[in-house]
Amino acid sequence: MDSFTPQAKHVGFIALIGRPSTGKSTFINRVVGHNLAIVAALPQSTRQRVRGILNTTDAQLIFTDTPGIHSSEKRFNRHLLNQAKLGMEEADVILYLVDVTRKIAEEEMAIATLLKSVSQPVVIALNKTDKAKNFTVDYMLFFNKLFPNKEIFKISAKENMGIHPLLHHLTSLLPVGPMLYPEDIYTDQEPSLRIAEILRKHAILSLKEEIPHALYVKIEDLQMKGARLWVRVALVVERESQKPILIGKGASNLRKIRIASLKELSTVFPYKIDLDIQIKVDKDWRSNEHRLSQILTP
Numbered sequence: 001m002d003s004f005t006p007q008a009k010h011v012g013f014i015a016l017i018g019r020p021s022t023g024k025s026t027f028i029n030r031v032v033g034h035n036l037a038i039v040a041a042l043p044q045s046t047r048q049r050v051r052g053i054l055n056t057t058d059a060q061l062i063f064t065d066t067p068g069i070h071s072s073e074k075r076f077n078r079h080l081l082n083q084a085k086l087g088m089e090e091a092d093v094i095l096y097l098v099d100v101t102r103k104i105a106e107e108e109m110a111i112a113t114l115l116k117s118v119s120q121p122v123v124i125a126l127n128k129t130d131k132a133k134n135f136t137v138d139y140m141l142f143f144n145k146l147f148p149n150k151e152i153f154k155i156s157a158k159e160n161m162g163i164h165p166l167l168h169h170l171t172s173l174l175p176v177g178p179m180l181y182p183e184d185i186y187t188d189q190e191p192s193l194r195i196a197e198i199l200r201k202h203a204i205l206s207l208k209e210e211i212p213h214a215l216y217v218k219i220e221d222l223q224m225k226g227a228r229l230w231v232r233v234a235l236v237v238e239r240e241s242q243k244p245i246l247i248g249k250g251a252s253n254l255r256k257i258r259i260a261s262l263k264e265l266s267t268v269f270p271y272k273i274d275l276d277i278q279i280k281v282d283k284d285w286r287s288n289e290h291r292l293s294q295i296l297t298p
């Protein structure tokens with residue numbers, strides 16, 4: 001007997017899909033218990049396919065957090081949709097998370113059409129059912145009609161309601177096989193990706209409206225210098241006029257981003273980090289196919 005044969009469990013990939021701000025990142029953080037993905041009250045804050053891995057006694061659930069699906073023809077949103085489709089192709093199970101605080105709209109029709117054509121099992125979970133104002137009943141009717149006999153889960157990722165039965169059901173749908181990751185690994189993200197995600201989150205949180213979508217983060221240099229990790233990072237915007245907004249009066253916004261990022265980085269990495277943050281302009285990067293594929297492809 002090979003003593004290295006991993007223990008057989010229910011193991012597989014679960015692609016999370018849903019329209020923007022549905023709570024996908026909150027859900028992953030809730031079940032995995034680490035702050036892996038960007039959680040922000042902003043649409044499309046998840047551009048990288050972040051994975052969270054939940055190890056239980058009988059399963060290894062590997063979650064893929066896709067960008068929110070948008071039924072927009074804009075090139076930028078088409079890219080996000082492609083990323084979501086990519087995430088679905090690799091998955092054993094698709095978990096469709098629905099935000100019940102928003103009325104049923106064309107996005108649900110678009111997603112339902114997409115889901116009708118997939119070969120994997122689809123699980124539907126209605127999220128944010130803790131909110132007083134919600135359209136849970138409308139969604140139940142909508143999905144019962146589209147997917148007769150399918151169990152619909154009612155959850156709150158934020159308030160930790162209904163999560164256990166959902167995880168139990170997801171586990172039952174995963175194939176039995178060897179574990180794909182060691183049990184102590186909860187993400188397969190590279191350190192540079194994690195640093196970029198954290199910087200981008202705090203940059204986004206420090207801004208309002210237009211700019212967040214015009215921003216990406218590039219790790220330009222990353223070196224261990226003695227016991228410290230030295231990182232040079234560029235916050236890249238689309239236009240010169242966006243630079244002063246990001247920097248803020250007397251560099252106040254930049255300082256805010258640095259302090260919040262360093263605080264979070266200190267909880268993730270076991271060494272001190274030096275951050276050299278620069279602000280750069282990459283003119284109209286969102287219309288540049290080449291740049292988009294560099295930024296959006298994990």
Ligand SMILES: Nc1nc2c(ncn2[C@@H]2O[C@H](COP(=O)(O)OP(=O)(O)OP(=O)(O)O)[C@@H](O)[C@H]2O)c(=O)[nH]1
Binds near residue numbers: 027131
């Ligand atoms: N009341 C309530 N709010 C929630 C719940 N889940 C998520 N939220 C909130 O909804 C907002 C969006 O959550 P995210 O987890 O960032 O959503 P997302 O689907 O990852 O968003 P994108 O990355 O833009 O696709 C945040 O303000 C969350 O706090 C929930 O169960 N109940």
